[in-house]
Amino acid sequence: MAKVRVADIIQKFNLELVSGEEGIHRPITTSDISRPGLEMTGFFDYYPADRIQLLGMAEITFSQRLTSEERKQRMEKLCSDITPGIIISRDLPVPEELIEASEEYSIPVMKTPMKTTRFSSRLTNYLEYKLAPTTAVHGVLVDVYGVGVLITGSSGVGKSETALELVKRGHRLVADDCVEIVQQEEGSLIGHAPDLIEHLLEIRGLGIINVMTLFGAGAVRSHKRITMIASLELWDQHKHYDRLGLDEEKVKIIDTEITKITVPVRPGRNLAIIIEVAAMNYRLKNMGVNTAQQFTSKLANAIEEHSNHDHTQFN
Template identity: 35%
Template sequence: MKTITVKRLTEAFQLEVLAGADRMDRVISRPRTHRPGLEFVGYFDFFPMERVQVLGRKEINYLLTLTVEERLLHIGNVVKYHPPCFIVTSGQQEIPYLTLFCDQEGIPLLRTSETTTEFIAKLDGYLLKALAPELSIHGVCVNVSGIGILLRGKSGIGKSETAHTLIRRGHRFVADDIVVLKKLGPSTLLGTHNVTAREFLALRSVGLINVVRQYGRRAFQDETRIVLDIELSPWQENALNNELEVIPQFTEYLGVQIPHIEIQLQPGRDVAGLIEAAANNWYLKQHGYSAVDEFMKRVEDGMQQ
């Protein structure tokens, strides 16, 4: 299971540390936050204690309505479960009692000036990616007309050169050589780089190039959802499928099935153009259009006439 430390979270969002500064090494292992409103009134049946606890104005204002004894009791009942950390939103100041409890129990208490709704949306998105199961594979990742594509094949087959051609045609580069895949959901696979090689593309006979420096910021993006797995392979006579529609094939990464296409290479073949066609064809299928269905309907209509 992947984890991150409270310190890393604090640095990522530039949070103010109010208590528990010596326990910033506490780990976060769950991708969702929680607002402990029900827990402050004594209901703990489904308390996700392993999540980051966010305290908005509703929670803080409720605690302020209590007597000192009641407040200490309710806060103590929550703090004793030792969640990774507490984060107070909207820059709220009326929380000395929280600081006392968190210092005693060694739980980081953090604060942000952002509103609760905006902060939770950002934090949930950040944690979802940071804690997502991931896999590094050899390949190239590009975004073609908004469609994320993973290019695979043996070393030297032409993956990087094909990506370079796609960049020249206005598409976007994501990663070369090492592609990091992150599973964000049952059917969602994100492709990104490994940070070290960010923006770099290696071209045989030319060397390493910085895509952003050569082609501008629009030629690069940090990540993309992978929806097509395209394998580049050597040309084989009589091995291409020339039927009206090929049998659907899939490649599985981290339990997510991605449509798979094989493109064989031969001098003169417009591989980048074929990849563009495959991306556009996938897009049309998602919107209910099938070229084969339309073609067969025309054939049937012609026979009837």
Template identity: 35%
Template sequence: MKSVTVQDLVERFSLEVLAGSHKLNAVIPKGRVHRPGLEFVGYFDFFPHAHVQVLGSKEITYLHTLSEEERNLHIGNIVKYHPPCFVVTRNQEGLKYLKKYCEEEGIPLLRTPLPSSRFIELVDAYLTKALAQEIAVHGVCVNVSGIGILLRGKSGVGKSETAHTLIRRGHRLVADDIVVLKKIGPETILGTHNGKTKEFLALRSIGLINVSRLYGRKAFQDETRIVLDIELTKWQDHALNNELELEPKFTEYMDIRIPHIEIQLQPGRDVAGLVEAAANNWYLRQQGYSAAEDFMKRLQSDD
């Protein structure tokens, strides 16, 4: 898990630095922002002081209505907890007293023209991903008709070639060789690239290709939610199942279970087509449809 500093936030969202510029290297340890409200009236029992503190129109207007003595008391009570930074939204003015305290306590005071709701939405999404638990796995990540798939298998089994065929059919590459998995929720894993391999796909006998340059921007996307783990394996006679519905299997990443499917390879077998079928079948299952159940109902209706 990488760390995020106030400087990262400033650069990411083009924030104006009003005070505390010497403390922009302060680390932001928590992934959600907070709007202090109860804290301004002296209630600190559940104050999430390690979060970015956002001061919107309500907070600043309230502070403006206080006397200098009251304002100094309320602000002083908050800054002593040393949050990583304060961000004032809507380019609000009249912040002399805030600048004073932030400079004295070494807390960055920042400003944005964005309204509070929009700024909070953007920063929450950014910090959730940036601070997420993550691991790197060997494989290929693709988005097939909006469905994120992790393709795994031994080196040389044909993962990248399968991804290339999928791209030519209109689907998208996310990452090749090294796939970074990020846990952004109790049941949600994002797949992305490590930056260095962005847009690149390595094909045996051909070499490295840039899919965006070769097939257009629609051939690549930055990240996708992983919902299927597909393992490509070598063909083994008598090892394939032909049941109407296979027993569900799962692969676990960072305590999250992802449905797992094994596809065996053989010359002439349309592996990319099977990946598409697996993706579409997963989608139908999420809608409550089972082909096996539908088939059995038809058989029973004929009795």
């Protein structure tokens, strides 16, 4: 199923549809936009036909200098089978030959009063967001001290209960149970909740609660960049857990690597506080303060001094 169709950008940017109405359901498959300047001169060897074609002052002014026959030929070539649509900026006049070709080949021709560069930038941003790679993850996303923490773990381990405790402590819920993730650019994952379950938390024994209704608008947010994963797992006494924090595990979501910590769950452990501290520690590391490394360095120095002291006494 196409993520974006021409009809979507007509609605989003309030474009005026001039001709080629039959083609408004054509899919847009790339966020790249083409300014067909060279094509207007007749050079179609590298014509990126699969892009939205944007005609500004330069293209329209040049087309007016062509003979009617040349203009007809160029406009027909612009309207290829895979061209999603043609947009004229600045409310410039649409060449009659373009209207005829668009009707013949069902290529929508649209107009906008916006300046070419500004419109091109806004349309590119919109298409990049809409066409970005997406995935969905089973987990809970919470904004903890400005750090987007994705809480994962098997069903029933206590993810939603931990999120509820975090909300009670003043942090903000983004999504529970299903987190939809968009990779807007390499290295940036944005998580949000599906519309159906936005602001809702499912707590076993209580059922579904509306966090915004219970705790107010300050307890929720619509989306958040994911920077850390906290994986909850039932305590396994035979497994070795990191006690210093030197081992930094990474998990790949789409094409982006995210720092992951594993939090063992057993009675008496306050998971919300552990996740709070993990988020603060993550921020400290980003500022260049790595407590685990500092401790290891001090320990190595102490061992070295002690061995030197013993060596001196022995001599």
